[in-house]
Amino acid sequence: MNWIQVGFLSDIPRQGSRVIRTAQGEIALFRSIDDEVFALDDRCPHKGGPLSQGIVHGKKVTCPLHSWVISLETGEAILPDKGCAHRHQVRVAHGAVFIEVVERVKSEKRMQSHAEN
Numbered sequence: 001m002n003w004i005q006v007g008f009l010s011d012i013p014r015q016g017s018r019v020i021r022t023a024q025g026e027i028a029l030f031r032s033i034d035d036e037v038f039a040l041d042d043r044c045p046h047k048g049g050p051l052s053q054g055i056v057h058g059k060k061v062t063c064p065l066h067s068w069v070i071s072l073e074t075g076e077a078i079l080p081d082k083g084c085a086h087r088h089q090v091r092v093a094h095g096a097v098f099i100e101v102v103e104r105v106k107s108e109k110r111m112q113s114h115a116e117n
């Protein structure tokens, strides 16, 4: 596996998110209250809402547009809604955040701030 560093844990507010731009689109990094980090495409499986602007609670995020709840662990919508946001492998080492690189991903390593809700 190839991993690229996309920032630091301290860049992501607890129960908040940051967005990184890649050649494959925007990826939202979420940080839970207990400092777990998750990475999903920043597109809700319902109608493409920006999940990074949703409310993080536990290991889920509520989409800001129509309030679907998405699992940060799997990207799956919580029943009764159905759909899945693409999930990316992420790890944290010594305070740095890495995502797994797939062939076409080229990180510009630009993080955009989205305020904690």
Ligand code: FES
Residues within 6 Å of the ligand: 044, 045, 046, 047, 048, 049, 063, 064, 065, 066, 067, 068
């Ligand atoms: S676009 Fe996310 S719930 Fe509709």
